[in-house]
Amino acid sequence: MVCFYSQSTKNIKAPIRTCIGCRCKYPQNTLIRFVCRTGEDLEMEELKKLPGRGAYVCRSKTCIEYAFRGRKRINTSLRVQLSESVITEFKQALLKKEIIADEKNETASS
């Protein structure tokens, strides 16, 4: 099957995944992947590959805010029933991490 993305991004080898925040498609390696392994909490995938059903979000505050705004979007994407507090907690951790990364970059460049 040849779809639009396989043609327009043929020079990018990474698989294309959808950000659950903005619903746009991007190469997998530019997105944050997170998984729900236990059915009770969320884990961000960093260096190691985590098994289980995963979802993707852009490395952008707007997308993170949007993706984790309510629990419906996450629960639908991952086919789980997480509580709102679990999702909010994960969102805060993710945002904090992204902000820390930004600060590090600024310090390194100055």
Ligand SMILES: [Zn+2]
């Ligand atoms: Zn996005």
